[in-house]
Amino acid sequence: MGAIKSKRFKKTPQVLLMGLDSAGKSTLLYRQQRGVVMETSPTVGFNVATVELDKKTSLSVWDVGGQGTMRPNWKYYLEGCKVLVFVVDSSDRARMGEAQKALKKILSHEHLKGVPLMVLANKKDLPNSLTIREVSTLLELDSYTDRVWQIQACSALKGLGLQQAFLSIAKLMHKA
Ligand code: G3D
Numbered sequence: 001m002g003a004i005k006s007k008r009f010k011k012t013p014q015v016l017l018m019g020l021d022s023a024g025k026s027t028l029l030y031r032q033q034r035g036v037v038m039e040t041s042p043t044v045g046f047n048v049a050t051v052e053l054d055k056k057t058s059l060s061v062w063d064v065g066g067q068g069t070m071r072p073n074w075k076y077y078l079e080g081c082k083v084l085v086f087v088v089d090s091s092d093r094a095r096m097g098e099a100q101k102a103l104k105k106i107l108s109h110e111h112l113k114g115v116p117l118m119v120l121a122n123k124k125d126l127p128n129s130l131t132i133r134e135v136s137t138l139l140e141l142d143s144y145t146d147r148v149w150q151i152q153a154c155s156a157l158k159g160l161g162l163q164q165a166f167l168s169i170a171k172l173m174h175k176a
Contacts, residue, residue: 007057011086013083014059014083015059015083015173016077016081017029017061018086018087018102019087019099019107020105021093022089022100023087023099023122024089024156024157027060027157028087028122031156033158035043050134071169075109078109078112079111079114080111081115082110082116082173083173084117084118084120085117085119086103086117087119088120088121089132090129090135090153091126091128093138096135098137099139100140103119103139107144107174113146114146115147116147116149116172116173117147118150118168119136119150119151119152120148120151120154121153122153122155123155123156124154124155124160125157125158125160131153132152132153137153148172150168152168
């Protein structure tokens with residue numbers, strides 16, 4: 001998500017958009033954005049992008065691959081999260097295990113206890129993309145019995161399924 005410019009960062013975002021690098025987070029944001037305000041946070045060493053969805057809701061975006069050593073700093077960012085949106089590249093079977101581990105790790109944080117989860121199985125336009133049932137199995141979503149979760153297929157590139165996804169995210173916010 002390096003291409004997005006940054007300006008401001010809120011410490012208590014309402015929606016966190018996470019996923020491995022190349023999952024399609026930046027593409028999704030560019031599709032959804034109204035006004036994008038971004039920041040690279042030098043103090044914690046990873047990029048955080050914040051988008052104003054509307055006057056009351058902000059969305060912060062992180063790459064979570066390989067950030068294990070940054071975990072002590074996560075508490076400053078995860079607090080106040082109402083919905084966690086996890087984006088996966090559904091055409092990349094080889095990295096599903098890595099995505100599963102990253103998701104599990106982030107969800108184990110105390111600040112995300114009981115926080116609803118929306119998984120976006122992105123790149124559904126590609127012919128080799130996995131079904132949402134397959135993605136859900138590989139991410140072991142059934143093991144998350146202590147929170148509400150949903151999975152939806154989308155294509156950030158083609159703009160497919162995004163409107164529905166954001167409507168569902170708005171609904172999940174009220175379940176937090
Ligand atoms: P990230 O922000 O999660 O790191 P990006 O991911 O948004 O930068 O996307 C990584 C690559 O995947 C980009 O291709 C982008 O165009 C592509 N991509 C994102 N979403 C989709 C999608 O829904 N369908 C398809 N087919 N491709 C998608 P490049 O070639 O620029 O690396």
